[in-house]
Amino acid sequence: MFAQHWWLDAVCPGWSAAIAQKGDQVTGIWPYAPQQRMGISLLRNAKLTPYMGPVVFYPADMKEANRDSHEHDVIADLAGQLPATKVWHVSLHPGNRQAGLYRAKGLRNEVQQTFLIDLAGDEASLFANFKESLRRNIRAAEKEFTISDDVSCLPQLYSYQQQTLSNKGVGQPYTLADVQRLMDACKAHNSAALWVARKGSEVAAIVWNVWDQERSYYYMGAQKPGGDSYRAMSALLWHAIKQAKARGNTIFDLEGSMDPGVERFFRGFGGRRELYIVLKKSDSLLWNAINYLR
Incomplete structure (x- = not known):
């Protein structure tokens, strides 16, 4: 999803990419967003992009025993094409495990976590795998809230987030124009919905859901500041999961958090904890x- 050219055009017009080939076949790409701050060269995730780094393509007939060596060689080729950079902070796609290769290139491997829900089962079995208290909240919320896809609520999502961050003394790292440009690109490629939970005319919570052919992602969300909308958020995520299943996606990525409260909430959905690498260097x-002075 986050390596699509149209996504990168929307979030980072100056992006570039390393490309690995074997003969006339492309075996991998590594999109990157080169930046300069005070004369310092940086490689970081593009704005509004949770995962970046290498994407490897595997021949359809490749044996499982050969996949790791293929991945290693392709990523080594791609990494060798990247510009010399003083500072790195790149969150890789879940499933990329070539930690030794990155360390050999002078990069620190740190980890973050997400939760992945396997959508192979039917809807009833997916719901049964949720924590009992979460199922109760969803059942109650389905009687209390109506859910619709309403992109006109994007400014409201931005405002809810801004208020929540302000209460924590944190600034918003992107503008409303940034998210609107990205939403326009997602909608143009039939790759997003803005699920809105309403109680009467009041917007209780909003979830921005994006997807590609394989995976669906809880990309961004917020509840009304000061409101107690965990039921609404639970119902919105369950709605997004059902839509992903109906669409033919195989995985729902909750884009997990290291925040204990958020982690506890996500655990209730019964997903598999997946660690992913964050490459750092300075x-x-x-x-x-x-x-140091911040």
Whole structure:
């Protein structure tokens, strides 16, 4: 999803990509977003992009025993094409496990976590796998709220997030124009919905759901500040999961969090905890000093 050219055009017009080939076959790509701050070269995830890094393509007839070696060789080729950079902070796609290769190239491997829900089962079995208290909340919410896809509520999602972050003393890292441009691109490629839970005329919670052919993602969400809308958020995520199943997606990615409260909420959906690598490096004394003083 996050390596699609139209996504990258929307979030980072100056993006580029390393490309690995074997003969006339493309075996992998590594989109990247080169940046400069105070003369310091940076490689970081593009704005509004949770996962970046290498994407490897496997021959259809490749034996399982050969996949890891193929992945290693392709990523080594791609990494060798990237520009020399002083500072790295790149969150890789879940499933990329070539930690030794990255370490050999002078990068630190840190981890974050997400929760992946396998959509292979039927709807009833998916729901039965949820925590009992979550199922009760969803049943109650389905009687209390109506759910619709309403992109006109995007400014409201942005406002809810802004208020929540402000209460924590944190600034919004992107503008409303940024998210509107991305939503327009997603809708143009039939790859997003903005699920809105309403109680009467009041918007209780909003979930931005994006997807590609294989995976569906809980991309962004918020509840009305000051409201107690966990039931609404639970119902919205269940609705998004059902839609992903009906669409033919095989995985629903909750894009998990290291925040204990959010993690506890996500665990209730019965997904599999998946760790993913975050590549870090800082060879800039100036950058290190700036971060130390923050």
